[in-house]
Amino acid sequence: MGQHLVILTRGIDLSVGSNLALASVVGALSFHAGAPATVVIAVMVGCGATVGAINGLFYVFGRLPHPFIITLATLSIAKGLALQLADGRAIPGMPDSIDALGRDSVWGLPGSVFVVAGVAAMLFVMAKTMVWGRWIYAVGGRPDAALRMGIPVSWVLVSVYVISGLCAGIGSVILAGRTDAGSPLFGNLLELDTIAAVIIGDASFLGGRGHLGHALIGAIMIGVIRNALNLLNVNVFFQLIVIGVVIVIAVESDVLRNYLEGRVRVLQAGRQS
Structure with missing residues (x-):
């Protein structure tokens, strides 16, 4: 869902996997330092949001040509910090409430489902009913026009x-609860899955078009594809190839759709004239 908002603004966040790993390690270390569950959760979510803020601030106010550069850098930095802090190994132990969130079920549904649903509801309300949500679509669709309209483009991008x-930090809480540990190896290639989910969910790399619900459907589809490949005993290395092919097909479909829509608009304009 976080990647979806970034792609809506014509950006990309390659650091989500490393960010998740770093947040889980920091959370495990804070737990072993004696912090209560609420503080551990706040630390993990805050760590994720801090990395996100660094990405946004450096991209916008550092006047970088594309967010690919800074998010690729923070991918490496966050992964290195996680490995350094954890000494290259998993750190076992999480508060009972976090373990319950990752492992227990309510009404037959995993606790993580309610977390995802809550985050989705908040982001949906923000994107569809608040001015900020309209600004995101405006910045992604027509950045120059958004600037002329007085929209604070820079702060929308940072946000x-x-x-x-923040979403990566929340994801780290759920994953740490499932495994009862923080690990610098969490989130490997997670950025590929998030990008694939958003593009499969009908968002456009050209920005300004996409729906949060469709991104969630895309994430479910990625999970179904991986589960099906596991059930068929497909080699894990070949699974990476399949996900890569899915991304290529999704991107090419987006390019073809934009081309066809452009041709239709030209034909319609020609008939009207």
């Missing part, structure tokens, strides 16, 4: 990267 990092 989506903060939310992307």
Whole structure:
């Protein structure tokens, strides 16, 4: 969901996997330092949001040509920090409430489902009913026009990267609860899955078009594809190839759709004239 907002603004966040790993390690270390569950959760979510803020601030106010550069850098930095802090190994132990969130079920549904549903509801309300949500679509669709309209483009861009990092931090809480540990190896290639989910969910790399619900459907489809490949005993290395092919097909479909829509608009304009 965080990646979806970033792509809506014509950006990309390659650091989500490393950000998740770093947040889980920091959370495990804070737990072993004696912090209560609420503080551990706040630390993990705050760590994710901090990395997201660094991405957004450096991209916008550092006047970088594309967010690919800073998010690729923070991918490496966050992964290195996680490995350094954890000494290259998993750190076992999480508060009972976090373990319950990752492992227990309510009404037959995993606790993580309610977390995802809650985050989705908040982001949906923000994107569809608040001015900020309209600004995101405006910045992604026509950045120059948005600037001329007086929209604070810079802070809108920073906000989506903060939310992307925040979502990575929330994801680290759920994953740490499932495994009862923090690990620098969490989130490997997670950025590929998030990008694939957003593009499969009908968002456009050209920005300004996409729906949060469709991104969630895309994430479910990625999960179904991986589960099906596992059930068929497909080699894990070949699974990476399949996901890569899915991304290529999704991107090419987006390019073809934009081309056809452009041709239709030209034909319609020609008939009207």
